[in-house]
Amino acid sequence: MSAQAPPSAAVEAVLAFADDELVLGWRDSEWTGVAPFLEEDVAFSSIAQGEIGHARALYELVAGVQGGDADALAFDRAPEEYRCTPFVELQLVGDWAATIARHGLYEAADEIRVKALMESDWPELAGLAAKMDREETYHRMHASMWLEKLAGNEQLEAALVELWPYALGVLEPAQRPELAKLLGRDEVEAVERGTHTEGFAALHEEMTMVRRSIPGAAW
Amino acid sequence: MVTAEKVWAALAELPDPEIPVISLVDLGVVRDVQVEGEQVRVEFTPTFLGCPAQEVMRDQMAEAVRSLGAEPEIDVVLDDSWSTDRITPEGRRKLEESGFAPPGPRTATGPTLVQLEAHAFRCPYCGSNDTRLENLFGPTPCRSIRYCESCRQPFEQFKTI
Numbered sequence: 001m002s003a004q005a006p007p008s009a010a011v012e013a014v015l016a017f018a019d020d021e022l023v024l025g026w027r028d029s030e031w032t033g034v035a036p037f038l039e040e041d042v043a044f045s046s047i048a049q050g051e052i053g054h055a056r057a058l059y060e061l062v063a064g065v066q067g068g069d070a071d072a073l074a075f076d077r078a079p080e081e082y083r084c085t086p087f088v089e090l091q092l093v094g095d096w097a098a099t100i101a102r103h104g105l106y107e108a109a110d111e112i113r114v115k116a117l118m119e120s121d122w123p124e125l126a127g128l129a130a131k132m133d134r135e136e137t138y139h140r141m142h143a144s145m146w147l148e149k150l151a152g153n154e155q156l157e158a159a160l161v162e163l164w165p166y167a168l169g170v171l172e173p174a175q176r177p178e179l180a181k182l183l184g185r186d187e188v189e190a191v192e193r194g195t196h197t198e199g200f201a202a203l204h205e206e207m208t209m210v211r212r213s214i215p216g217a218a219w
Numbered sequence: 220m221v222t223a224e225k226v227w228a229a230l231a232e233l234p235d236p237e238i239p240v241i242s243l244v245d246l247g248v249v250r251d252v253q254v255e256g257e258q259v260r261v262e263f264t265p266t267f268l269g270c271p272a273q274e275v276m277r278d279q280m281a282e283a284v285r286s287l288g289a290e291p292e293i294d295v296v297l298d299d300s301w302s303t304d305r306i307t308p309e310g311r312r313k314l315e316e317s318g319f320a321p322p323g324p325r326t327a328t329g330p331t332l333v334q335l336e337a338h339a340f341r342c343p344y345c346g347s348n349d350t351r352l353e354n355l356f357g358p359t360p361c362r363s364i365r366y367c368e369s370c371r372q373p374f375e376q377f378k379t380i
Contacts, residue, residue, distance in 0.1 A: 039353065039356075042356050042357065042364075043355065045356075046356035046357070046360060047356065049271075050269040050360055053267065053268035053269025053360070054269070056268070056269075057268045057297050124297070127298025127299065128298065130299035131268060131297055133299070134299055134302070135267055135269075135360070138330075138355055138378065141331070141332045141335070142355050145332060145355075
């Protein structure tokens, strides 16, 4: 831990980031076994594993400041306590075009977020963000490869338009113009954090099921 | 009397849990060893954050220190100080011998799709460079899958990171 405790707003932002990565990892993992072909089963499973690994490291950072542990933060909170953006909660399994649209939009937003955190005054966070950035390079390459493959596809283009307000909501308002410029889209009203989608209750129920089944067990 | 040399030697005997041909020291995940009397502090920097072998590595290292009669403290350092450039030449040789293509050198900007899609990675089986990217992702976070057009064999490529 740092000699000086990081400001609580920074800790809250890290917790929100962790929730994003955990829930997105969960949604990505829903493709395991049902992706369009075997390589993508492997790819989406690996991406999911990466996002959840990032979530764990971020939760550990928060736990180092607030006390408790990463698992408790990930699985013992009530649904309303999660701060993830509605974007990551959307259940898109079965819709490959929308999944690729979210993948591309999320990775673009996430790159802006991670690069900013690499400059953080909180040294552990800056170090962790730098490590995450290296790993995310592969997620970004995968997303851009698919966006290129599906470029011009009507379903993809429609999904990109539909999901754009959600993508903006990943970032702090001050970072949104950068995303809009990067993707060549106009800034619109964002779908903000603070509310949950209808499907989140079921996701939370499923995600915490094993942990709740034997309280206090060491896994 | 425990010395840093003895600790390094003990850690060099520990296989990577997922790629057992290479040791944790050859993998470059041991960043530092400090000995103070009976206390041994090991700085460990995992490969990938999502790597499920992290706990196994940490526990193996603690056990190895205990077997030397010392008290371990394994400090997990989560920053970007680990890169595949930390894999030793010996580690690279062992990877390749077991059919596992070692990572390419890391450039300042990191890997790009253009580089990875180039036919420039050497097949660990036949030595041909006529290999193509099959999948950026593989069975563990650290691996990609490539295919050798020459000997028609898929192989695993350690990701450059």
